[in-house]
Amino acid sequence: MSSSHPNTPAVSPTVEQIRRAPKVLLHDHLDGGLRPATIIELAAAIGYDRLPSTDPDALGTWFREAADSGSLERYLETFDHTVAVMQTREGLFRVAAECAEDLAADGVVYAEIRYAPEQHLEAGLTLDQVVEAVDEGFREGERRAAAAGDRIRVGALLTAMRHAARSLEIAELANRHRDLGVVGFDIAGAEAGFPPTRHLDAFEYLKRENNHFTIHAGEAFGLPSIWQALQWCGADRLGHGVRIIDDITVKDDGGVELGRLAAYVRDKRIPLEMCPTSNLQTGAASSYAEHPIGLLRRLYFRVTVNTDNRLMSGTSTTREFEHLVEAFGYGLDDLQWFTVNAMKSAFLPFDERLAMINEVIKPGYAALRSEWLFGRS
Numbered sequence: 456m457s458s459s460h461p462n463t464p465a466v467s468p469t470v471e472q473i474r475r476a477p478k479v480l481l482h483d484h485l486d487g488g489l490r491p492a493t494i495i496e497l498a499a500a501i502g503y504d505r506l507p508s509t510d511p512d513a514l515g516t517w518f519r520e521a522a523d524s525g526s527l528e529r530y531l532e533t534f535d536h537t538v539a540v541m542q543t544r545e546g547l548f549r550v551a552a553e554c555a556e557d558l559a560a561d562g563v564v565y566a567e568i569r570y571a572p573e574q575h576l577e578a579g580l581t582l583d584q585v586v587e588a589v590d591e592g593f594r595e596g597e598r599r600a601a602a603a604g605d606r607i608r609v610g611a612l613l614t615a616m617r618h619a620a621r622s623l624e625i626a627e628l629a630n631r632h633r634d635l636g637v638v639g640f641d642i643a644g645a646e647a648g649f650p651p652t653r654h655l656d657a658f659e660y661l662k663r664e665n666n667h668f669t670i671h672a673g674e675a676f677g678l679p680s681i682w683q684a685l686q687w688c689g690a691d692r693l694g695h696g697v698r699i700i701d702d703i704t705v706k707d708d709g710g711v712e713l714g715r716l717a718a719y720v721r722d723k724r725i726p727l728e729m730c731p732t733s734n735l736q737t738g739a740a741s742s743y744a745e746h747p748i749g750l751l752r753r754l755y756f757r758v759t760v761n762t763d764n765r766l767m768s769g770t771s772t773t774r775e776f777e778h779l780v781e782a783f784g785y786g787l788d789d790l791q792w793f794t795v796n797a798m799k800s801a802f803l804p805f806d807e808r809l810a811m812i813n814e815v816i817k818p819g820y821a822a823l824r825s826e827w828l829f830g831r832s
């Protein structure tokens with residue numbers, strides 16, 4: 456067991472402890488986290504008749520299995536159904552509100568949720584109306600969570616699709632709505648063949664505006680994608696970044712050698728938004744135990760733990776930590792380390808991040824540790 460805190464037992468946290476531990480989520484797609492029952496109800500309301508099932512359990516299973524293809528391109532096809540029911544103000548509001556509620560119930564205290572506004576225009580909404588509907592949904596979800604005794608703050612990241620050509624427009628949209636619930640920008644979609652430099656004008660615009668962005672890189676394509684995202688585009692964080700492992704050599708004697716890019720990522724404390732289950736599904740990693748997160752954590756990269764798409768991966772933040780606890784024997788200290796890493800890497804102002812760490816995260820973990828000593832009151 457890897458516990459290092461002097462007061463913490465070297466035992467694995469239980470599922471319930473993991474759920475109650477404060478958690479921070481930086482990489483989660485709004486259109487990848489719908490409740491199956493909601494998809495079915497929204498589809499009926501708008502007359503969408505292409506769902507593979509109208510039974511919630513069967514539909515949930517369908518998403519997980521269809522996303523299990525081993526290819527990012529096929530994984531992404533499953534989003535046709537979720538995006539289809541997120542075309543109206545009501546649909547977007549409901550999905551966003553339930554997202555915040557579900558995360559809060561799972562013990563997430565701060566989340567940055569991303570979605571691509573350009574994919575939600577089919578029923579006539581404008582880009583600004585899409586952002587407003589989602590924002591109102593998040594605020595409603597925060598209120599419902601508070602009423603249920605859970606505290607959460609949710610910010611939005613606006614994603615531009617990398618195969619499309621609207622990234623500058625979406626970057627401008629993100630900038631227009633900053634301080635109004637939008638905390639940054641991202642690009643997503645098929646990675647191979649669509650390098651981040653295609654969207655250089657969007658990134659340069661955001662830098663001139665002193666705004667923040669992350670880039671999906673090093674998931675379905677390797678080091679050149681990560682290198683471009685950092686050194687050409689200037690990404691603040693990397694979505695996945697799991698292929699950075701290709702620039703790290705573990706020698707026979709156990710010693711480790713970092714290439715120039717891996718050393719840069721570690722030296723500059725570039726946050727890696729890792730999503731273990733999603734990586735298994737798209738073929739970016741072969742098992743939890745072999746997932747690069749184990750080595751990267753040992754080497755003190757700025758690693759964070761995320762869900763990517765809770766529906767397609769049948770997961771939650773708690774579940775992702777459970778897998779890591781099982782694979783690497785992590786204790787509460789490790790969970791706190793990942794969580795503080797994530798909070799440090801959030802696109803919130805520095806003083807607010809610090810307050811979350813000192814007033815929510817550290818006391819939350821301290822309370823769990825004291826329960827171990829004194830029992831639950």
Ligand SMILES: O=c1[nH]cnc2c1ncn2[C@H]1C[C@H](O)[C@@H](CO)O1
Nearest residue numbers: 484486534569570571614643644671
């Ligand atoms: O893991 C991913 N890699 C690249 N693109 C992704 C991933 N998960 C979701 N997306 C895409 C599909 C969604 O429709 C879009 C916006 O959330 O982002």
Ligand SMILES: [Zn+2]
Nearest residue numbers: 643671694763
């Ligand atoms: Zn993603």
